[in-house]
Amino acid sequence: MSEPTTTVPDYGSIDEVLRRELAQGDAQIASIAPILRHLLANDEHSVFGDEIIARVRAMLAHIASQLLDALAEAGEEDDERNHDPVRVESLVEGLAGQGSFLTHAHALALEWQLTERLQARLALDPVVSPLMQALIASTEANVSAGAMSLLAQQARFAQSQRRMQLPLEELPADLFHAALLALRHHGELDDAAQAIAAQAEQVIRGRYDEGRSRLGLITRLVAGMGGGASAALSVTHAGAGIFLTALSMASGQDRDLAVLATNESQVARFALALRASGLKPQSIEEQFVALHPEVELPQGFDQLGADRAAAMLAHSAAYPGG
Known part of the structure; x- marks a missing residue:
């Protein structure tokens, strides 16, 4: 896909090019969760210094620590933050x-990596994008208030990622529930311990509101933009977080998969997702200039309709564990 062709192929040819590259991307996707699980289990990331692997492990450890914090608080332990490393592990x-935890933490690590890259290359602020500034300045009170709430959550996300943390309250609802199940089934619990675990779970649930999470606020913001949501499909205007949610919603993909599509090994998926979202070839090229300036769209790409791109994505692989 990175090599432009010398002649413009017919419609069938561009389909074949994209199908072939999408299949190669699918094969890589299928290996992500097993490889992550192997590296986490064997601590090989400490040898290779892989930032993504280290970040994924740290986020999972932070989730585990928060669950044990709640358990210790419910049990009124004296030193509730000093957890046995064996229990954390x-x-x-x-x-x-659970593949869903791995892939979500992986997607967040990739999103932050993209955010830092855009800041370094294009001086795009990791918290306040041009679109965010415009929404904050909106004369509509609900739009401005929603943008301000998101601004605060985006700042917290940046801080958490710098610390390699993942607050429980920021988990999607299905993963939040799975985390509580992990706590409930952690270790051999007698009746008294089960009662404490139930109490801890109740406290954790009381603090959770998916709609107030960063991803919940972004989803509400993009949905509220209506016909103006196309502005969110410009990564340099919207910033990585809003752009990725808008891409997910417009292309019909899971957000974690939309994040993965921005990786340099998934350029066919990225191009198809942008086209399925309704972007014109020129706008798609602008996104590639921002994220993959060394990659050129294949000749004949402009012949591919949005419906056809969406159909190709629909027959592609889903993110394992999602």
């Missing part, structure tokens, strides 16, 4: 055994 292994 046991919970991490349980979480890592």
